[in-house]
Amino acid sequence: MSKRIGKQTIKLNSKPKIITTTSVVGPKEGEGPFKDYFDIILQDDLDGKDSYEKAESSLLYRAVSETITKANLKEQDINYLVAGDLLNQLSASNFAARDMDIPFIGLYGACSTMTESLSVASMIMDGDFADYVVAATSSHFSSAERQFRFPLEMGSQRTPTAQWTVTGSGAMLLSKNGDYPYTTYVTIGKIKDYGKTDTNDMGSAMAPAAVDTIKQHFRDTGRTPQDYDLIATGDLGNFGKKVTQELLKEYNYDVSKNYIDCGDEIFDKEKQRTQCGGSGCGCSAAVACGYLYKEMLKGKFKKILLVSTGALMSPTTSLQGETIPGIAHAVSIEFGGN
Amino acid sequence: MSKRIGKQTIKLNSKPKIITTTSVVGPKEGEGPFKDYFDIILQDDLDGKDSYEKAESSLLYRAVSETITKANLKEQDINYLVAGDLLNQLSASNFAARDMDIPFIGLYGACSTMTESLSVASMIMDGDFADYVVAATSSHFSSAERQFRFPLEMGSQRTPTAQWTVTGSGAMLLSKNGDYPYTTYVTIGKIKDYGKTDTNDMGSAMAPAAVDTIKQHFRDTGRTPQDYDLIATGDLGNFGKKVTQELLKEYNYDVSKNYIDCGDEIFDKEKQRTQCGGSGCGCSAAVACGYLYKEMLKGKFKKILLVSTGALMSPTTSLQGETIPGIAHAVSIEFGGN
Known part of the structure; x- marks a missing residue:
């Protein structure tokens, strides 16, 4: 069966299974409409760290490691971690991955990273290159504000079309088998x-x-x-x-x-x-x-x-x-x- | 045949062929020991642009487009461009890819990007998801100096262990067939x-x-x-x-x-x-x-x-x-x- 469909799409004949996911969010997101769906809601958006960048890295680490734990697996079972974030030089992902014993593929697609990482992870699974792959990403309101906009201390007024960067992370663990999405x-x-x-x-x-x-x-x-x-x-x-x-x-x-x-x-x-x-x-x-x-x-x-x-x-x-x-x-x- | 070998390696049974490559470098690299091997040596490290960042993007664009042209192909024939660079938010790659009609997968692996992109491109080929994939990356001395170190105008002294960021880009076009590496x-x-x-x-x-x-x-x-x-x-x-x-x-x-x-x-x-x-x-x-x-x-x-x-x-x-x-x-x- 051909895997390429039309001009830009591929069909995943093996249907890679998303066996576990983890969502981690900050306090503000944890008060929003989806509050009952998040796995971990931080009480403190610094997550006990001394910078927002380190906090973002910690969010991503929590999401990935919780996703692996939920599946009763260990880091050593995971063949690839495919992840990225908004920070310069992908620092949230790199520093989270540094603390894990998993081969790492870093991606940058700005806010498209969840489906970019899920796409690459799905291809790795469907190409039969792995038994387990984690796709993940993160962002943090305060690290994004100071990198892309203004220091929070300035209290700049926001425009009507502005959006609020989510403090949050998501990770999906893909496997070959099981009755899962x-x-x-x-x-x-x-x-x-x-x-x-x-x-x-x-x-x-x-x-x-x-x-x-x-x-x-x-x-x-x-x-x-x-x-x-x-x-x-x-x-x-x-x-x-x-x-x-x-x-x-x-x-x-x-x-x-x-x-x-x-x-x-x-x-x-x-x-x-x-x-x-x-x-x-x-x-x-x-x-x-x-x-x-x-x-x-x-x-x-x-x-x-x-x-x-x-x-x-x-x-x-x-x-x-x-x-x-x-x-x-x-x-x-x-x-x-x- | 199993594709996973040992703990961290995959075997590419289809042996994806690198049918063309292009190397583009700046004037200094073009005076170095490999000068006779580079395809394009710029006379001007701004490449006619008004910023070093735009020049880097232009280098990458040249490398990718020349690689496609050499193979007698068109942008529309290429299923994926897999590329990344050192600039914040991957701007050299993103702005080069913007001017191309090719689905784009952005990667960040700092200076590991050539083999990171070649690895992902090889998996995409071996997984039978594409007929043609380009793997590419770039860096530029002057854009890297001002982003990572000091403005050139300062004329800072370099330490004995310092290295000189190469102004250059490389692109590899992978295909299923042909007598190539x-x-x-x-x-x-x-x-x-x-x-x-x-x-x-x-x-x-x-x-x-x-x-x-x-x-x-x-x-x-x-x-x-x-x-x-x-x-x-x-x-x-x-x-x-x-x-x-x-x-x-x-x-x-x-x-x-x-x-x-x-x-x-x-x-x-x-x-x-x-x-x-x-x-x-x-x-x-x-x-x-x-x-x-x-x-x-x-x-x-x-x-x-x-x-x-x-x-x-x-x-x-x-x-x-x-x-x-x-x-x-x-x-x-x-x-x-x-």
Whole structure:
């Protein structure tokens, strides 16, 4: 059976199983609408460390190690850890992986990292290169603010299109066997740049990439929005979600009935004052490893298309007048059903 | 046939072929010992751009697009571009990939990126997920200096163990068929941190990772140093190379006869005043895509073990008192012979 389907999609004939997941979030996320779905809610967003960067690394470490423990496995059983984050030189992931005895593949896809790592992990499994692979990512509000925006101490005012970087991490453990949700298709995205320059409106910058990948996924697989119980983008936020939905309509894909954006859902935007919603690699990671995975196990969702979305600018490129390139990778996750 | 060999190595039964490569370097590298092996030598290290970051992106773009052109292919024929670089948020790779119509997988492994991308690309090929994949990376002396060290304008004095970041890029195009050098084994490394903190001596920080991966490669495959015509580490430099050779001896692997370090070789250290030698993702990339690949085609080398090496600190982690974690990934490249 051919594994390549259409132009950009691969079919995972072995259906790699996601046997355990762990979501770890900060105190604010732990007060949001998905609070009952997270495995670990930190009381302190420093997690006992002396810097936010070290705290983020600790979050990722907790997510990965808890995921392995839940499966009654040990670090030595895991063939690859595939992970990345937003920090310069991937420091959250590198320093978490340093403390683990696992061969490490570091990725950077900005906030698309959950599905980037899950895509690569799924290929490694389906290619029969591993028995167990962990895909993971993290982000932290305070480490992201000071790296990408302003020192928190300045108390800068946020724009209406701004999003709130999620303090959170998610990890998924893939295996060959077992009765668990499994990945069936992977559509790796191309970089799309429609000339947006406002780094306080990343939803609009990423929306064209989300649309391109989702559209291509449907074309390649012959599926339609109705084939999914849920289509979940990463962190487009309230505004980017609307843009995505409108643009998909132009390609004759109506997703109005079964489309959510993880960033749009993770906070109570009014009460928690998060403007357009959540963002960061940890956003779709924590929602996918918490709410989505757990509701799949309960049977609420049988087929999900998870589409994490990344804005690929850096502070340097923005200062040099560059626009914001976006990327999105889609993974079909299925359980039960036909 | 099982693809997993020993603890950390996979065997690529389909032997993915490296059908074309391209090396692009700056003016200084183009005056070094390997000058006759590079495909493109820039006259101007800005490459006509208005920033070093944009110049680095342009280098990578040139390497990838020339590699595709050489094979008489078009961007649309390439199923994946797997690439990364040293810049924050991977901006050299992201902005090069933005201008290409190719699904993109961004990686970060610091200077280990050539073998990290080649490893992932080889798995994608061997897993039958693609017909054509490009693995690539880049670095640029001036963009790296200002991001990791000091503004060039300061004219800071260099320490004796310092290395000179290579301005260069390398790209390899993998395909299923053809009579070309091919990859046979991949050993993905674990992160090793022996507590080094001197960011002006990264060779010593990375040496334990190189030793760990090389040792594990030999144990997993049953091969010995004598099975290779050449073992080439990435950018340990003169000093790190000595450390690696000594440490491997403690495991009873004598590599004294057939071991080079790309960083140790790419410059004439005396005449070009590069202290311990070259570094950067572009170092092992340009040497592998230039000297090593071309000498394989001529029959000088039949079996090479390429081991790119990365130092995974960031300026932030160093300022926060962290040590320097290292990583190394090994890929066997073979051509002709038995």
